[in-house]
Structures are given as structure tokens and as C-alpha cells.
Amino acid sequence: MRRVAAPGRAAQRWSARLAIVAGVGATVLLLSVAGLRSLVLVALGTAGLAVSVAAGWWALSRRGVARGVALVLALLAPVAVLVSYVAARLLWLVLVSLALWVLAAAAGWAALRADAVARASPGRPVRPPERACLLMNPRSGGGKVGRFGLREKAEALGAEVLLLDAAHHGDVAALARDALARGADLLGVAGGDGTQALVAAVAAEHDVPFMVIPAGTRNHFALDLGLDRDDPSLSLQALTDGVEFRVDLGRVGGRAFVNNASFGAYAEVVQSPAYRDDKVGTLLRLLPDVLTHQHGPRLAVSAGDVGVxxxxxxxxxxxxxxxxxRAGLGRRDRLDGGVLGMLSVTVDSAVQAAGLLRGRHAQGLVSVTAEALVVDADRPEVRVGVDGESLTLPTPVRCVSQPAALRVRVPRHRPGVPPARPRLDWRRLGTLALPAGRGSAAG
Structure with a gap:
């Protein structure tokens, strides 16, 4: 555990003061200039946003003229709000107030983030591997393997490197097993999350350490391991100065995943044969039927006492x-909790679509954790996106967590998992804004 580089206490205190002054200033400005009309301004802006989101739902779930009308409405709603502000000669007031609130939020997060901690699982120091085998996909991430000289650097450290090509890419697991049969004592992957999941499953099966080199496009697994995604070659330090710890694996229908498995709209659209050549056109053509349950299976999820x-x-x-x-969406604070996360979205009307603006409190959004869950459907098979790879699995599909199944080898020195953006706690900001002596006493 190490602290994120943060401003000193004086800078933290002034950031907290700036947040409070900007927030109070925005409120006072609205009330002093517009009075009770300020409530109308806020309500009008919120209504415009809700109408725009609802119209967006209609545009995605309709075709033809209805889609065109919905798109026009989605664009006109915010324009109408701005025009009403201009007519009331209060547009400047709204813009200045918004700017002050943005300043208040930025300063508040800066002050609170000074207390945040970047988590980097310490792990236990381990001896360098004797026969490391690294599988590298030269096409991943736009050619990061070649751009960062990963093959040459790994071989200079004594690792065996297997370059994946189009002919062998589908046989990654077999290549990993063959490497183990030849005496490999560490498996690693420089490639996308889907390739990493296949090799991680083999490493977990044989209880050998697994090494991640973030040479893919998104590198979500590497992010949650606290690795440096800007320079994937730094991950090779795990071969000479590494630490090891255990993380969980997920299983969907028996297939391992390191990040997630997706069901429903996304899985249905991306598995269309036309999606690769025309992503936008395929999306607009298929989504109406998917969202209105006319295409694809009707899903049902059960996770403990929760059913969707x-x-x-x-x-x-x-x-x-x-x-x-929202800033950290797609990040996980830990990978060793022994549970699955489940997030489901149910939107059957424009009203429910607008309700998603409430975030995690939205009625159509369900978020739970469970050691196991089941996704069923009204069809014998269902399409699933597993770490970006498309699969078709028989229903019902059982998803389980495999606690501590995977030994992960990482460099001793690495950035760590970025902390979550702190909640704007105005009481805490008030304490931080006090002079040093009084702030310490209050804390």
C-alpha cells in the first residue's frame, strides 16, 4: 500500500476552501439574481435532460420515421431549454453557476483525493522463473509487441517467446499446455484479455504462476492488477524482480474469464455476421428488436434471493x-473477493430510460454480488461475450467464482490500482477547510 502523490496539507486545505466558496457562490448567485425562478431553471434543465434521454431510447428502439422524429426530439430538447434561458435573459446566470459547480466539484475531489490510497497488493517476493514461456500476439493493441520490442526484451531476460499467428491463435490453450509439458514454470501473455483468459485457465489448472503484459487495446485485467499500461515492457520486470499473489477466476458455463461475461443486447449484436463490416448499421438494424424482446432470447437471472x-x-x-x-466505471478495487458482480439493465419504456439518470438508484438497474448465479433463457442456447470473445452456450448458464484460483506474478514496483473518485463529502470538506489546528481537533 502506498499513498497517491498528493498536495501538502496547506494545498489540500485551500482546495477544500475553494470547493466550499465555489459551491456557496453558485447557490447564492442563483438565488440572489433569479430568486424563486432559480428552482424553475433547475427543473427546466432536468426535464430537458430527461426528455432527451427518453427520446434517445425511442431512437434506439424504433425504426423509420419514428426513429427520425425521436432523434430530432433528442436534439431539440436541450436546444429548447437553452432558448428559454436566453428568452428569460438568464443564460449567463446558468452558465456561470454551472462553471462554479464544476469548479467546486473539481476542487472538492482534489482535496479529498489527498486521503486516497492506491492499492497495490504487496504479494510475496519470489525467485525468478527458470523456464518462463510468454505467448505474444503481434497484432494486439495495434502492434504493441513490435513497437515496444517485447519479444527481444523478454528473450534477453531468458524467456521463451511464442508469437501467435492467424493459424495458431485459436489454439492458445494447446500452446500453453505444450509449453508446460516441455518444462515451463511460468506462463505469460502479451495480448488481449480474451487470450489472457485462455492461458490463465491453463495456468490455474496446473497451479503455475501467470504473468500479464498489457499489450492489448483496453487491458482491463492489467489495470485491475495495478500494472503500467502505458509501457507494457515494464511488466517484464516480473521476470527478475517479481512478487506473487492469488486472484479469483470467473467461470461461465465452464469457460474461464478474467474480466466479465456479457449476455443480452451486446452479445446479440456483436455476434451478427454483419457486425465486423458495418458496426453502426448492424447496431441500428438489430437494436430495436433486441430492446423490445422481438429478437434474441428473453433472459432471466437468479443470484441468491435476487431474481431479474x-x-x-x-x-x-x-x-x-x-x-x-462514473470516473472509475470498468475498474475493480480487488480481484480476490471470492464473488461475482452482476449488473443488469431493464428498460421497457422511455420513462424507464429516463429513470436511469438516477444512477445506481434507478429502478431498471440491479447490482448484486454473489458466489454463483444462473442466467436462463427461453431458448436452448444463448450468446455470450466472454472477455471480448463471442461464444454460444447451452442454457441455463451457471456462472461461478473460483476464489484464489490463479497465481499472478507482477513486478514489485508498479503504479497500483487507481483509487475511486471520492464522494463529495461537504462535511469533510468543511473540516479540511479549517485552519490546521482546528481541523486536527475536529478530525
Whole structure:
């Protein structure tokens, strides 16, 4: 555990003061200039946003003229709000107030983030491997393997490198097993999360350490391991100065995943044969039927005492994502909780679509954690996106967590998992804004 580089106490105190002054200033400005009309301004802006989101739902779930009308409405709603502000000669007031609130939020987060801690699992120091085998996909991430000289650097450290090509890419697990049969005592992957999941399953099966080199496009697993994604070659330090700890694996229908498995709209659209050549066109053509349950299976999810009927999208993750932290959406604070995260979205009307603006409190959004869950459907098979790979599995599909199944080898020195954006706690900001002596006493 190490603290994030943060401003000193004086800078933290002034950031807290700036947040409070900006927030109070925005409120006082609205009330002093507009009076009770300020409530109308806020209500009008909120209504415009809700109408725009609802119209967006209509645009995605309709075709033809209805889609065109919905798109026009989605664009006109915010324009109408701005025009009403201009007519009331209060547009400047709204813009200045918004700017002050943005300043208040930025300063508040800066002050609170000074207390945040970047988590980097310490692990236990281990001896360098004697026969490491690294599988590298030269096409991943736009050619990061070649751009960062990963093959040459790994071989200079004594690792065996197997370059994946189009002919062998589908046989990654077999290549990993063959490497173990030849005496490999560590398996690693420089490639996307889907390839990593296949090799991780083999490493877990044989209880050998697994090493991640973030050479893919998104590198979600590497992010949650606290690795440096800007320079994947730094992960090779795990071969000479590494530490090891255990993380969970997820299983969906027996297939391992390191990040997530998705059911519903996303899985249906991306598995269309036309999606690769025309992503936008395929999306607009298929989504109306998917969202209105006319295409694809009707899903049902059961996770312990929680049941969800008819969601359009279900995401099952290896440990839960940060749902409440919009800046950190897609990040997991830990990978060793021994549970799955489940996030489902059910939207059957424009009203429910607008309700998603409430975030995690939205009626159509369900978020739970469980050691196991079942995704069923009204069809014998269901399409699933597993760490970005498309599969078709028989129903019902059982998803389980495999606690501490995977030994992960990482460099001793690495950035760590970025902390979640802190909640704007105005009481805490008030304490921080006090002079040093009084702030310490209050804390």
C-alpha cells in the first residue's frame, strides 16, 4: 500500500476552501439574481435532460420515421431549454453557476483525493522463473509487441517467446499446455484479455504462476492488477524482480474469464455476421428488436434471493465493478473477493430510460454480488461475450467464482490500482477547510 502523490496539507486545505466558496457562490448567485425562478431553471434543465434521454431510447428502439422524429426530439430538447434561458435573459446566470459547480466539484475531489490510497497488493517476493514461456500476439493493441520490442526484451531476460499467428491463435490453450509439458514454470501473455483468459485457465489448472503484459487495446485485467499500461515492457520486470499473489477466476458455463461475461443486447449484436463490416448499421438494424424482446432470447437471472426477469443486458464480472464511481466505471478495487458482480439493465419504456439518470438508484438497474448465479433463457442456447470473445452456450448458464484460483506474478514496483473518485463529502470538506489546528481537533 502506498499513498497517491498528493498536495501538502496547506494545498489540500485551500482546495477544500475553494470547493466550499465555489459551491456557496453558485447557490447564492442563483438565488440572489433569479430568486424563486432559480428552482424553475433547475427543473427546466432536468426535464430537458430527461426528455432527451427518453427520446434517445425511442431512437434506439424504433425504426423509420419514428426513429427520425425521436432523434430530432433528442436534439431539440436541450436546444429548447437553452432558448428559454436566453428568452428569460438568464443564460449567463446558468452558465456561470454551472462553471462554479464544476469548479467546486473539481476542487472538492482534489482535496479529498489527498486521503486516497492506491492499492497495490504487496504479494510475496519470489525467485525468478527458470523456464518462463510468454505467448505474444503481434497484432494486439495495434502492434504493441513490435513497437515496444517485447519479444527481444523478454528473450534477453531468458524467456521463451511464442508469437501467435492467424493459424495458431485459436489454439492458445494447446500452446500453453505444450509449453508446460516441455518444462515451463511460468506462463505469460502479451495480448488481449480474451487470450489472457485462455492461458490463465491453463495456468490455474496446473497451479503455475501467470504473468500479464498489457499489450492489448483496453487491458482491463492489467489495470485491475495495478500494472503500467502505458509501457507494457515494464511488466517484464516480473521476470527478475517479481512478487506473487492469488486472484479469483470467473467461470461461465465452464469457460474461464478474467474480466466479465456479457449476455443480452451486446452479445446479440456483436455476434451478427454483419457486425465486423458495418458496426453502426448492424447496431441500428438489430437494436430495436433486441430492446423490445422481438429478437434474441428473453433472459432471466437468479443470484441468491435476487431474481431479474427480462433484462436487456446482463454483465457478470469477476469481482464487482465500481458502479457508483462514473470516473472509475470498468475498474475493480480487488480481484480476490471470492464473488461475482452482476449488473443488469431493464428498460421497457422511455420513462424507464429516463429513470436511469438516477444512477445506481434507478429502478431498471440491479447490482448484486454473489458466489454463483444462473442466467436462463427461453431458448436452448444463448450468446455470450466472454472477455471480448463471442461464444454460444447451452442454457441455463451457471456462472461461478473460483476464489484464489490463479497465481499472478507482477513486478514489485508498479503504479497500483487507481483509487475511486471520492464522494463529495461537504462535511469533510468543511473540516479540511479549517485552519490546521482546528481541523486536527475536529478530525
Amino acid at each position: 426477469d427480462g433484462p436487456q443486458a446482463v454483465l457478470v464480472s469477476n469481482n464487482p465493478y465500481r458502479v457508483g464511481d
